[in-house]
Amino acid sequence: MNTSASPAAMATPSVASPVESPEAFAEYLAAQEKKSLLRFLTCGSVDDGKSTLIGRLLYDTKLVFEDHLLALEKDSRKHGTTGEEIDLALLLDGLEAEREQGITIDVAYRFFTTERRKFIVADTPGHEQYTRNMATGASTSDVAVLLVDARHGIVTQTRRHSFIVSLLGIRHVIVAVNKIDLVGYDEKIFTQIRQAYQAFAGGFGFKTLTAIPISARYGDNVTARSERMPWYKGPTLLEHLETVDVEEDRASRPFRMAVQWVNRPNLDFRGYSGTIASGRVAPGDTLVVAKSGKASKVKRIVTYDGDLDQAAAGDAVTVTLEDEIDISRGDLLAAANDRPEVADQFAAHLIWMHDEPLFPGRSYLLKCGAKTVTASVTDLKHKIDVNTFEHLAAKELRLNEVTFCNLSLSEPIAFDSYDSNRETGAFILIDRFTNATVGAGMISYGLRRATNVHWQAIDVSKESHAALKAQKPAVLWFTGLSGSGKSTIANIVEKKLHAMGRHTFILDGDNVRHGLNRDLGFTEADRVENIRRVGEVAKLFVDAGLIVLVSFISPFRAERRMARDLVGPGEFIEVYVDTPIEDCEARDVKGLYAKARAGKLKNFTGIDSPYEAPESPEIRLDTTAGTAEEMADRLIESLRERGMIA
Amino acid sequence: MSIDRTTHLRRLEAESIRIIREVAAEFRNPVMLYSIGKDSSVMLHLAMKAFYPSKPPFPLMHIDTTWKFRDMILFRDETARRLGLDLIVHSNMDGIAQGVTPFSHGSSYYTHVMKTEALKAALTKYGFDAAFGGARRDEEKSRAKERVFSFRTATHTWDPKNQRPELWQLYNGRVAKGESIRAFPLSNWTELDIWQYIMAENIPIVPLYYAAERPTVERDGQILMLDDERFPVAAGETVETRLIRFRTLGCYPLTSAFESEATTLPEIVREMLIARTSERSGRLIDHDDAASMEKKKREGYF
Ligand SMILES: Nc1nc2c(ncn2[C@@H]2O[C@H](COP(=O)(O)OP(=O)(O)OP(=O)(O)O)[C@@H](O)[C@H]2O)c(=O)[nH]1
Ligand SMILES: [Mg+2]
Numbered sequence: 001m002n003t004s005a006s007p008a009a010m011a012t013p014s015v016a017s018p019v020e021s022p023e024a025f026a027e028y029l030a031a032q033e034k035k036s037l038l039r040f041l042t043c044g045s046v047d048d049g050k051s052t053l054i055g056r057l058l059y060d061t062k063l064v065f066e067d068h069l070l071a072l073e074k075d076s077r078k079h080g081t082t083g084e085e086i087d088l089a090l091l092l093d094g095l096e097a098e099r100e101q102g103i104t105i106d107v108a109y110r111f112f113t114t115e116r117r118k119f120i121v122a123d124t125p126g127h128e129q130y131t132r133n134m135a136t137g138a139s140t141s142d143v144a145v146l147l148v149d150a151r152h153g154i155v156t157q158t159r160r161h162s163f164i165v166s167l168l169g170i171r172h173v174i175v176a177v178n179k180i181d182l183v184g185y186d187e188k189i190f191t192q193i194r195q196a197y198q199a200f201a202g203g204f205g206f207k208t209l210t211a212i213p214i215s216a217r218y219g220d221n222v223t224a225r226s227e228r229m230p231w232y233k234g235p236t237l238l239e240h241l242e243t244v245d246v247e248e249d250r251a252s253r254p255f256r257m258a259v260q261w262v263n264r265p266n267l268d269f270r271g272y273s274g275t276i277a278s279g280r281v282a283p284g285d286t287l288v289v290a291k292s293g294k295a296s297k298v299k300r301i302v303t304y305d306g307d308l309d310q311a312a313a314g315d316a317v318t319v320t321l322e323d324e325i326d327i328s329r330g331d332l333l334a335a336a337n338d339r340p341e342v343a344d345q346f347a348a349h350l351i352w353m354h355d356e357p358l359f360p361g362r363s364y365l366l367k368c369g370a371k372t373v374t375a376s377v378t379d380l381k382h383k384i385d386v387n388t389f390e391h392l393a394a395k396e397l398r399l400n401e402v403t404f405c406n407l408s409l410s411e412p413i414a415f416d417s418y419d420s421n422r423e424t425g426a427f428i429l430i431d432r433f434t435n436a437t438v439g440a441g442m443i444s445y446g447l448r449r450a451t452n453v454h455w456q457a458i459d460v461s462k463e464s465h466a467a468l469k470a471q472k473p474a475v476l477w478f479t480g481l482s483g484s485g486k487s488t489i490a491n492i493v494e495k496k497l498h499a500m501g502r503h504t505f506i507l508d509g510d511n512v513r514h515g516l517n518r519d520l521g522f523t524e525a526d527r528v529e530n531i532r533r534v535g536e537v538a539k540l541f542v543d544a545g546l547i548v549l550v551s552f553i554s555p556f557r558a559e560r561r562m563a564r565d566l567v568g569p570g571e572f573i574e575v576y577v578d579t580p581i582e583d584c585e586a587r588d589v590k591g592l593y594a595k596a597r598a599g600k601l602k603n604f605t606g607i608d609s610p611y612e613a614p615e616s617p618e619i620r621l622d623t624t625a626g627t628a629e630e631m632a633d634r635l636i637e638s639l640r641e642r643g644m645i646a
Numbered sequence: 647m648s649i650d651r652t653t654h655l656r657r658l659e660a661e662s663i664r665i666i667r668e669v670a671a672e673f674r675n676p677v678m679l680y681s682i683g684k685d686s687s688v689m690l691h692l693a694m695k696a697f698y699p700s701k702p703p704f705p706l707m708h709i710d711t712t713w714k715f716r717d718m719i720l721f722r723d724e725t726a727r728r729l730g731l732d733l734i735v736h737s738n739m740d741g742i743a744q745g746v747t748p749f750s751h752g753s754s755y756y757t758h759v760m761k762t763e764a765l766k767a768a769l770t771k772y773g774f775d776a777a778f779g780g781a782r783r784d785e786e787k788s789r790a791k792e793r794v795f796s797f798r799t800a801t802h803t804w805d806p807k808n809q810r811p812e813l814w815q816l817y818n819g820r821v822a823k824g825e826s827i828r829a830f831p832l833s834n835w836t837e838l839d840i841w842q843y844i845m846a847e848n849i850p851i852v853p854l855y856y857a858a859e860r861p862t863v864e865r866d867g868q869i870l871m872l873d874d875e876r877f878p879v880a881a882g883e884t885v886e887t888r889l890i891r892f893r894t895l896g897c898y899p900l901t902s903a904f905e906s907e908a909t910t911l912p913e914i915v916r917e918m919l920i921a922r923t924s925e926r927s928g929r930l931i932d933h934d935d936a937a938s939m940e941k942k943k944r945e946g947y948f
Contacts, residue, residue, distance in 0.1 A: 029915075095806050426814050
């Protein structure tokens with residue numbers, strides 16, 4: 001293996017070597033600094049040669065250090081998939097598990113420089129299971145190199161990746177028809193694949209679409225023109241990457257900057273630190289806080305290197321304003337004459353990235369810019385079949401599925417459509433319990449209340465309702481297994497409260513399922529909706545000034561959390577009726593456990609559907625320690641301690 | 647020399663500042679791991695920029711194995727003083743008491759006890775929920791796979807097969823009690839970027855990066871510097887004064903030097919341009935076994 005050329009030699013094949021004279025060196029540095037940066041990813045189906053291709057690019061541009069080459073030879077003997085030859089994919093597949101299995105699991109980021117450009121490349125996995133890692137790599141890329149195995153042509157994963165690439169706003173695609181060596185460098189096969197791809201990708205809004213026949217393994221048309229394909233007249237892959245124009249000119253768009261951090265070293269200085277997402281700013285410009293509409297003029301643009309007289313998209317700065325207005329982390333500063341949308345509902349595309357499905361109504365954390373709020377999907381308009389791009393009806397969204405949906409947030413936020421601004425139009429969803437990143441979204445448009453539902457201002461307030469009844473309204477939320485004693489205890493508690501002159505009402509799971517929730521079954525999605533509706537009803541009763549006793553199995557933490565968030569602080573009392581499943585099953589008042597055990601009842605909590613016990617309920621009733629009457633007394637006592645009743 | 651704001655280094659700088667601010671804003675109790683090397687020097691410089699005119703709202707922490715070059719310790723204390731920052735120094739006292747040294751116990755066990763275990767104990771002791779590290783993706787193949795916000799369990803382990811997706815620059819900083827995030831603001835910098843930035847911004851670095859006459863021995867084809875009397879010179883080895891410098895700085899018996907005449911930053915950068923081996927080839931601990939960095943990282947090493 002010939003490795004005599006140094007890594008830097010390729011970076012600077014210009015006339016004078018930068019190491020020769022100080023002048024050449026200074027020139028070299030200046031040239032380095034002016035080079036544009038291109039971020040791209042490789043994607044496509046399993047084994048189509050993505051990692052090999054990047055390995056080939058690094059190898060042919062002489063950017064692999066000698067010790068890494070030695071390690072590569074050793075690794076190839078041990079893990080290689082290429083017989084006697086070195087396996088270039090091993091330059092990228094850096095995790096133990098990847099080398100053992102011969103596949104890519106997570107995205108690898110590599111950097112290289114040529115005479116014309118600097119590159120950051122994300123080598124992403126082809127396996128469907130790891131689609132979220134492919135999306136991770138795509139989200140920061142401007143160009144996608146989509147590999148297609150010449151022997152197999154376009155497969156489902158090619159379509160899925162193309163779709164995700166387009167959803168994430170990548171406008172430049174290179175279709176690298178790879179392993180052309182295995183089909184005899186056949187022009188016909190290349191042309192067929194190119195045409196088939198153009199036909200199906202027509203609707204994806206790509207600005208440039210370039211097909212190149214390559215062999216990643218042997219280097220044909222990667223950095224050097226192949227002599228084995230005289231019929232191909234286009235650029236090599238590297239030539240194209242060096243020249244493709246992806247300029248978006250973010251600086252000419254309206255000004256946007258999310259406040260990341262309020263900078264307050266002392267009483268005399270209050271600055272707002274953030275990175276400019278788009279546009280320009282200069283002292284004297286009028287900015288608004290998008291959400292409140294409050295305006296002020298820019299006083300200074302402060303940096304460690306001195307004040308600036310202008311800053312633009314991409315700059316990390318600290319601005320100070322002429323007036324003291326209320327601004328905190330997460331606020332979006334915007335050009336006063338060209339503002340973003342502000343709404344608490346919007347429509348968006350959403351990619352689901354977690355094993356546990358998304359259910360409408362379940363609440364998640366949503367992070368957009370520097371702002372985090374709670375949010376739930378209110379309506380899955382449709383999901384999109386990644387193979388046919390058909391719109392399908394959906395009740396839930398599974399791993400790697402894509403939907404177009406409506407989301408509703410706990411408070412309004414400022415945003416732009418993803419099409420017009422990739423930074424202010426993107427969001428992620430985070431699971432509230434595991435903290436996993438479960439979804440990635442691209443906002444289409446806000447759902448303005450004016451065009452949807454108006455809030456009717458009501459003069460007799462929640463407080464007045466409660467005052468007339470001389471009580472503190474609350475939700476007593478009884479959760480526990482079927483047969484744990486929720487309804488029995490709730491019933492006794494209500495009688496006691498009633499006797500004390502309290503205005504109460506019981507919502508019982510079985511009863512509500514006969515009416516309001518008659519249309520719902522026992523699948524996970526239906527259980528989520530069941531609780532959402534009951535939570536909303538309980539909230540209305542609290543507004544009416546009542547003490548509401550809700551007695552529902554409510555097996556999932558997320559939904560109980562959602563019900564809790566619907567009412568004010570201190571108004572939600574979670575009562576965990578803690579009865580061991582053996583006891584519930586032994587009692588089996590309704591004969592349901594027997595049926596479930598016999599397999600005649602599906603999705604039964606505790607048997608074949610999980611019960612997530614509360615982690616910190618306001619009150620836990622250990623029913624093995626006393627009678628239902630005693631449990632009720634204990635609860636009443638606890639309400640007294642909390643000042644809920646006198 | 648000042649850098650034009652539209653250039654490559656300025657782009658890298660802005661990206662790092664954004665990451666550093668995000669950590670400061672999202673976490674209750676962050677810390678910056680300061681290892682005294684060139685990357686740490688750049689990271690610290692970026693932190694000074696990120697919060698200006700405020701000071702960085704977190705302390706620095708150095709895990710001191712007690713086998714650092716003396717120049718490094720001098721430089722560390724001087725830097726904290728000059729910038730007016732809090733510096734926590736933590737060493738594994740049990741390891742010291744048991745006499746664990748790179749010579750007596752082998753580099754791999756030594757590193758585990760004096761670095762990995764020490765780091766984990768310190769993070770737990772102070773209850774840090776985020777720790778900045780100066781690692782770069784171009785350093786090593788498993789680092790190339792790591793997120794900017796890299797999740798660690800309550801026992802400080804990393805699960806590379808199950809990383810959180812990380813889209814755009816929307817970093818997920820949510821952790822439960824005891825869990826933490828390692829944050830890598832220099833993820834997208836290369837070694838050459840680091841040197842060019844140090845040169846452009848005139849960032850102070852440990853003198854060992856510059857060539858000077860130093861006492862050395864040659865062992866297994868590597869040049870090792872004798873920093874103090876604890877270095878056991880083997881029979882048959884001769885101590886020689888050589889004109890050497892370092893490309894990377896770790897524990898002195900585990901970091902090899904190379905012969906060089908570069909005594910200025912431009913000379914260092916010019917030397918970088920013709921380097922044929924990676925910087926990690928000077929780190930003896932990385933060669934222990936093929937997947938050694940990933941393994942160490944899974945166990946909690948930076
Ligand atoms: N003959 C031939 N084989 C190739 C070519 N490109 C890649 N291969 C082989 O195809 C196999 C898979 O290559 P990889 O680069 O690992 O594929 P990948 O697309 O990165 O796979 P995943 O990341 O796991 O989806 C390896 O054995 C390669 O050597 C090519 O152009 N010609
Ligand atoms: Mg791969």
